[in-house]
Amino acid sequence: MQKSKTETLIQKYLSHQLNEQxxxxxxxxxxxxxSHREIFVKLLSLHHVNNQLNLLHQFDKEASWKSIQHRCNRSHTIHRRIAIYSSAAAIAILIGITSILYFNGQKPVPAIAQNEQPQQSPLPKNTETPKATWVQANHSVVPLYENQREINGSHINNGExxxxxESDSPHKPKLATELLQNKIIVPKGSEYAIVLADGTKVKMNADSHIDFPVQFGDTREVTLExxxxxxxxxxxxRPFIIKTHDHAIYVLGTTFNISAYPDEELSVTLIExxxxxxxxxGxxxxxxGEHYSSAQSKVSKVDTEFYISWTEGAMEFDAMPFPLLIARLSRCYxxxxQIASKELETMKFTGVIFRNKPLDxxxxxxxxxxxxxxxxxGETILVKKQ
Known part of the structure; x- marks a missing residue:
């Protein structure tokens, strides 16, 4: 296919003028x-940005364009990720990789059928709503809020x-740490951050929990789900050890992400x-910049932003299976x-969703x-093939 012919087809596609042939x-x-798919996805994403500006009350075009240039210059290649940022808002775009969809010029319809749409909101900001739960070593349960006064010597502020x-009491006698275990539980629809006794920082995603000692001994060991x-x-x-599923991750001092949800593969992504x-x-x-996958039992080079973007308020996807996408949306919001059409289970998506936007x-x-x-x-949202 000649380049001129390709350009004509893409232009007609974007203007809804393509015939079946x-x-x-x-x-x-x-x-x-x-590379053809990457070029097409890039052009299609930019086209949809223009079509969806009416969804946003504010849009800083100059900042958005600078963001596009920054992301492109950083890799010097066309990224498969579809993300365009602006200072005031961000646009979420999902492109189905398994099929090329042709859209007619119909007027927009509500995303959720029926009049009964769920009233969803971004991550909880109401300080009266607990963002996490602290199960203390004595088994007492303490709700954790966005901002809170000191509790048993622990300081709470801004969701952390x-x-x-340990550095505040270097000569404090060691405790029987195996008998004094804390647990932080983060529910669906929330996030929470903790700073452990050794200064290690942990930012937890929705529907997660971590077990750790009140005070570390000769080793530093935690359990994550x-x-x-x-x-x-x-x-x-003192090596830092994270136990999760049937794996153990050994660390000296580093930054990394672990995803270890039940019924999903375990993945570890190293930042530094x-x-x-x-x-x-083995x-x-x-x-x-490397990533371990339990499903493939191997280490590979990756774009780490796909795995850590959630810490900055986004969920980025690169050819993610549709069932995993739905599972993440369920946890996030x-x-x-539930997927009601079996054929959707084989679809894959690339794109980004921003956590500060409501589910609708x-x-x-x-x-x-x-x-x-x-x-x-009822209380369930069913996803069906159109």
């Missing part, structure tokens, strides 16, 4: 080479709890430093979303740019 030609060109630091970003304080004499993963299949050593906004974006629809049934 031309649409098939465009599909063949896109599937012919991975700082436990008494869910997802968390760690910034481990360096201490060569070094670490070792002990898995049933030992794996990670360098910065604390709502039950995210679902509306998915509905507009993909071949799915949402229906409310």
């Amino acid at each position: 031309e649409l098939e030609e465009l599909k063949l060109w896109i599937e012919e080479d991975a 709890i700082i436990f008494p630091q 869910g997802e968390a970003m760690f910034e481990v304080t360096h201490d060569e004499a 430093g070094k670490l070792k993963v002990n898995a049933p299949s 030992e794996y050593y990670l360098l910065p 604390n709502v039950d979303i 906004f995210a679902l509306d974006i998915i509905h507009r740019v993909s071949d799915v629809k949402f229906e409310k049934k």
Whole structure:
């Protein structure tokens, strides 16, 4: 296919003027080479940005363009991620990779069928609503709020709890740490941060919990289920160990992300430093920019932003299976979303959703740019093929 012909087909696609034969030609060109798909996705994402400006009350075009230039210059290639930022708002775009969807010029319709739409909001900001729960060593349960006064020597502020630091009492006698275990539980629809006794920072994602001692001994060991970003304080004499699923991650001092939700693969992404993963299949050593996957039992080089973007208020996807996308939305917004059409289970998506936008906004974006629809049934949202 000649370049001029390709340009004509893309232009007609964007203006909704393709006939069936031309649409098939465009599909063949896109599937012919991975670079073709990347070019098409980039152009399509920019086109949808222009079409969806009416969804935003404020849009700083200059800041948005600078952001595009920054992200492109950083890699000097066309990223498969579709994300455009602005100082006032951000646009979420999801593109189905398994199929090329042709949109007619119909007027927008509600993302969720029926009049009964769920009233969702961004991450809880009401200080009267607990963002996490602290199960203390004596089994007492303490709700944790956005801002709170000191509790048992621990300071709480801006969604973060700082436990008494070892550096403040260097000569304090060691405790029987195996008998004095804390647990922080973060529910669906929330996030929370903690600073452990050794100064290690942990940012926890929704539907996650971590077990850790009141005070560390000769080793520093915690147990995680869910997802968390760690910034481990360096201490060569005491390795930091995270146990999750049937794995153990050994750290000296580094920054990394772990995702270990039940019924999902365990993944470890290293940002800086070094670490070792002990898995049933063997030992794996990670360098910065590398990612371990339990499903593939291997280490690979990745774009780490796909794995840590949630810590900055976004969820980025790169060819993510549709069921995993739905699971993340359910955790993020604390709502039950179920796939009702089996054919959707094989779809994959690339894109980004921003956590400061309500669920309706995210679902509306998915509905507009993909071949799915949402229906409310009681307290459940069903996802069906359009």
